[in-house]
Amino acid sequence: MKKCLATLAVLGLVFVSHAQTEDSIFIRRIADEILLNGKAYDDLRVLTKQIGGRLAGSPQMVKAEQWGLKVFQSLHPDKAWLQECMVPHWVRGGKDEATASFGKQKKSLDVLALGNSMGSGSNGVSGKVVEVKTFQELEAKKDQLKGKIVFYNYPFNQRFIHTFEAYGDAVGYRGAGASQAAKYGAVGAIVRSMSESTDNNPHTGALRYDSNYKMIPAVAVGLKDADWLDQQLKQGSVAITMKTYGHFLPDTIGHNVIAELKGSQFPNEYITIGGHLDSWDPAEGAHDDGTGVVQTIELLRVFKTLGYHPKHSIRFVLFANEENGTRGGQKYAQEATANKERHIFALESDEGGFTPRGFSITGTAEQFQKLKGWQSLLCPYGGCETENGGGGSDIGYLNREQKTAVAGYMPDSQRYFDLHHARNDVFEAVNKRELELGAVNMAALIYLVDKYGL
């Protein structure tokens, strides 16, 4: 019996080794196809340069949806369609401005109104500036805020190695700062940009008003201007006049753009891959999230080109409205559940198109271990790290609806917040091979999940 087990073990090892070799050969084929014949970079050029910023509700959103459907159709999936969902329609409405007055001098600050914020209109709002570093400090100063403009100057904590942790640590001031200030009578809010860049570009992004308080205007300010303001306030009082024009138009029709490859063995078990098609208006939405969009398309292209017939049905989804509503992700998960589609796995690429580091998963301990077990197959292409806790704003709804295991593609994070939601998030900031290697890792992971389950 012992001998028998030993023999089986050896056979098992041989089998595993054979399977691993087969897998590494197929992954090498994926890599060759993407690195030698990849279309992601050309697709990205069209999306960013010919369409540009494409916030939910904008004319560019419509163009981008039409473009996405056309590109999908050209790759001959089993199905491609638009999935309708209502989306919010916020518009910037004009050129955001802020002027600081100190003594007899004035200085123009580089600002962008926060997404979803209500504009001051052309009369602007004015007030003396009260700087706070934290919400605790805001509470301590709550009696001094009436008629003032609150300046949240909470910097990224440089000790975090993964910059998304610094973002998570700071972003509450962008999201909730305006309403917290309004609660104590402030007339406007200025937020230090969610960035650690060395330039002065302001970074927009969504805020959420608390309906209990007045919806005061709110802007993000560039880091150099934030530091200047901080220094100036140490020397004396500063007043600021802000003019912003943001407002909502009625909700409008948007779409998730979807392609599908039908599964040969488990047609009603789904794997979803996606990025989001919308992007903030001041830039081209290259890394956020043009790269996730074109990587998703590239996965369909490579599977079709290699003649790969998946066991499970695979969905390629360009989600609508991630930036200021996630209505696309909600809609997709609701319909999936209503249609009794069982989603076994979903992967989102929405952390930029930088050089690969690996994947981060929200799932069971077993699922984590299974992913980690594939790491040696991905590591030759840069995907050497497996983390816990990842996913994506859009696919998060599948996890909530169906407990679907969800993962986020994890590129290197150091450069992301230099350009996230800022005017320098443009095509030129994307490196062709980094983008392609991301697609290689994503395609390899999907192949493994499809082959072995999760």
Add this chain to the structure above:
Amino acid sequence: MKKCLATLAVLGLVFVSHAQTEDSIFIRRIADEILLNGKAYDDLRVLTKQIGGRLAGSPQMVKAEQWGLKVFQSLHPDKAWLQECMVPHWVRGGKDEATASFGKQKKSLDVLALGNSMGSGSNGVSGKVVEVKTFQELEAKKDQLKGKIVFYNYPFNQRFIHTFEAYGDAVGYRGAGASQAAKYGAVGAIVRSMSESTDNNPHTGALRYDSNYKMIPAVAVGLKDADWLDQQLKQGSVAITMKTYGHFLPDTIGHNVIAELKGSQFPNEYITIGGHLDSWDPAEGAHDDGTGVVQTIELLRVFKTLGYHPKHSIRFVLFANEENGTRGGQKYAQEATANKERHIFALESDEGGFTPRGFSITGTAEQFQKLKGWQSLLCPYGGCETENGGGGSDIGYLNREQKTAVAGYMPDSQRYFDLHHARNDVFEAVNKRELELGAVNMAALIYLVDKYGL
């Protein structure tokens, strides 16, 4: 006895675990100091923007040496000095030009004379172009080359994941192409730039003439122009006139810039860390190798700031003349050996200042394993990979002289050959945190080698 061994084993584990905790705490202190108070980025700004390109023999080389010594001295090492060595003194001598004539049309090509090449002078050289992809093809066409200009159009092989392998595969055409063409009577050589960028910047770099053949002019051409030329030659004949002005002035005095921390336990056992101070003339030498230089300086700064007293003597070396002679590296190794300094380890950073991947070592199998054993301590800072075979052009001489184990700091390689030896290798292409995380990994490795030996 068994019990005793078990107890010892447990104690051993406890000891190892305690040591690992101690190490990870100290490495965290290194990281905090560099990420919160780092000076590498500011140093790089001065080196690139105030000094600029600093080829051996140039006035900027002298400035850079003086600057390096001053910065070292300001950090109060036990010693800091200039180590003299004679360096070659090649100058570009003018503006490199190439004009292609086809039918009745002309097109100007973006070219840079290769380093060490002899110029044509203002009369230029002209000839019909013969394109070859490889040296084999050159041999096959050897009877057609008299009076011609050979165009080596060997692209980077995109299948290589680590781009230095693609460089290694292609760089022979830059190094030896001119002489191989001259052997068969060609009057000039044009080499497809050693790059895979999406722009048209030409990339210079050293050639080596074979003294058996005529030293014909040679230039690198941008990739878009190379592709254009390739296409044009499919349609008909193309003649090119090249004008270059490169020549050598007499060898001159250069210096390695060196700082030292004296070892407390093994003062005559040395660890050397370095980058090279020289850089090609068309750019600022930011990633090649300004980043290696300022990381080397940063390591001295962090050890001094944390009050770290090394067991071994540590040398911080800014090497002279890596680009077209490696005279600095040779001199350093010769003097080390002549002075009976035993070098146990040397580390060079000369693959750019991009986000960390890990280290690559040339040493024994045991040394590789020891390095790999430390990987888990470096991985939180990005250094998750350990490879075989690395080092650096300058420290390679220590390996030859003393069999010193040598390692190369290994940043991500995808962006490097977009700017290597090209005019876009400028300060703005360096990300502050990527640069700093490189220094964190390097300092951590040196701390471990110093503490545990190698």
